[in-house]
Structure formats: structure tokens, C-alpha cells
Amino acid sequence: MPGKKLLVLGASGGTGREVVRQALEQGHEVTALVRHPERLPAAEGVRVIVGDVLRDRDALESAVRAQDAVISALGVGKSLRSGGLIARSTPAIVQVMQRLGVRRLIVTSAYGVGDTWRDVPAVPRFFIRTLLRDLYVDKAIGERPLRASGLDWTLVYPVTLTNGPRTGRYRAGEQLTLRGFPTISRADVADFLLTQVEDRRYIRKGVLVSY
Numbered sequence: 001m002p003g004k005k006l007l008v009l010g011a012s013g014g015t016g017r018e019v020v021r022q023a024l025e026q027g028h029e030v031t032a033l034v035r036h037p038e039r040l041p042a043a044e045g046v047r048v049i050v051g052d053v054l055r056d057r058d059a060l061e062s063a064v065r066a067q068d069a070v071i072s073a074l075g076v077g078k079s080l081r082s083g084g085l086i087a088r089s090t091p092a093i094v095q096v097m098q099r100l101g102v103r104r105l106i107v108t109s110a111y112g113v114g115d116t117w118r119d120v121p122a123v124p125r126f127f128i129r130t131l132l133r134d135l136y137v138d139k140a141i142g143e144r145p146l147r148a149s150g151l152d153w154t155l156v157y158p159v160t161l162t163n164g165p166r167t168g169r170y171r172a173g174e175q176l177t178l179r180g181f182p183t184i185s186r187a188d189v190a191d192f193l194l195t196q197v198e199d200r201r202y203i204r205k206g207v208l209v210s211y
Contacts, residue, residue: 002027003026003027003028003029004028004029004068004069004197004198005028005029005031005066005067005068005069006023006028006029006030006031006067006068006069006070006071006197007031007032007033007063007064007067007069007070007071008020008023008030008031008032008033008071008073009033009053009070009071009072009073009074009089009093010072010073010074010075010108011032011033011034011040011046011073012032012034012035012036012037012039012040013073013074013075013077014077014161014163014186015073015075015108015161015186015189015190015193016032016073017040017041018166018186018187018189018190019071019073019190019193019194020032020040020043020046021041021043021190022166022187022190022191022194023194024043024044024045024046026194028194028197029045029047030043030045030046030047031046031047031048031049031063031067032046032047032048032049033049033050033051033053033059033060033063034048034049034050034051035050035051035052037050049062049063051063053074053089053092053093054085054088054089054092057092057096060092060093060096061096061099061100064093064096064097064100064102065100065102066100066102067102068102068104068197069102069104069105069106069197070093070097070102070104070105070106071106071108071193071194071197072093072105072106072107072108073108073190073193074086074089074108075108076135080131080132080134080135081134081135082134082135082137082138082139083138084138084141085138086138086139086141086142087138087141087142089142090107090142090143090145090146091145093105094145094146094149094151097149097151098149098150098151103151103152104151104152104197105146105151105152105153105154106153106154106156106193106196106197107146107153107154107155107156108156108158108189108193109139109143109155109156109157109206110135110136110139110157110158111124111157111158111159111178111182111208111210112124112125112128112132112136112157113136113139113140113143113157114140114143114155114206115206116157116206116208118175119175119176119177119178119208120178121178121179121180121181121182123180123181124160124181124182143155147204152200152203152204153203153204154196154202154203154204154205154206154207155205155206155207156189156192156193156196156206156207156209157206157207157208157209158184158189158208158209158210159178159182159183159184159208159209159210159211160181160182160183160184161183161184161185161186161189162183162184162185162186163185163186164183164185164186164187164188165185165187166185166187166188166190166191167185167187167188168188168191169188169211170184170188170191170192170209170210170211171208171209171210171211172192172207172208172209173207173208174202174205174206174207174208175208176208176210178208178210182210182211183210183211184209184210184211188209188211189209192209
């Protein structure tokens, strides 16, 4: 695949760092919009723009302009409180992309959001309904402007994330049979996110990824 111009949002987080690293390995031209550039590992070839996607519209526009695709790995890390991050950031991202004519948007969500609830085994369901409830409500609200946007979006729903290696051996589909407490490494999620830059099978669809 020829190198593309990619904007990575959430590039300083666990999954975002993997996306940046693998994108560079694949020869892509990477831009990262981050609030705290010191949290982004030094990497030659990354264009870093400092700004807050929620507050710095000029920085967001500068980051989005002329990109081939935007990959969002935005999240709140280990916090159990969303702060409305996804619900508040998605409309801004969509509006800027529409205005600048950038159509491809690949968003990292979580399994159990929206229609993927049907695939969640019993044990994870308990945590989603209790400890993780605020995070999941935020992600569900954030899907609404995305689905209504007309952009070429894909929602990626990884199962529970680990820090394991990239294996390339994972399953992906609009529905998956899941049992117990399924996991997937951030490295393999990043691998899949990058395949979606040109793969059109899941345009305007949600896709689960798991081992």
C-alpha cells in the first residue's frame, strides 16, 4: 500500500502509540495532534501539533487539512470517568473533516457499545453495566454524529485490550462469537486500524476485533 497522509488522534495513548509506530514502519506520513507532546515517544518523521481536540479548533483544522485519513484512538486512559470526551470531540472532528473535504475516519470504540452488546459474554457485561458505565454511555453518544455525518467512517470495537505483541492473528467481523473474557493486544488493534485506511469492507459499519 503506498504511503498515506494520516492524522492520529490520541497518539500518546497505548493504542495510539502503536498506530503511530506501525504507520511509520509502513511508510505513511503521520501527523499527531496531542495535548502533551512529552508523552509521545520521539519518532522521526512524525509531524506533531500541540492542541486539545475539544478546545483548539485552529489546531484541529491544521491537523486535519490535506490528510488522506483520520484514525482516532482517543480515550481517557485508566480513568473510569469519561468527562464526555467522545461525545464532545466527535462533533468537532466530523465538522472539521466535512469542511475540509477529508472523508475517511476510523474510530476506536469498545465492544459492548451499540449493537455489539449482543456479542458480549456474561462476565464482561457486569463490568460494562457497573464500573464502566460512564465510559460506555459517552462512546454511545459519540457515535450519533458520526453515523449521521455521511463521512466514510468505520467504528472499530476491540475487546479487552492487553499490552501483548502484534501477532496478525485475530478475527474481525460485524458479529463474532465471544466467550469468557476475550482479549486482543493494542498492537493488533493498531494493525487492524491501519488496514482500514484503504479497506472499504466496513465503510459506514461497525466491526469487532478479537482473538
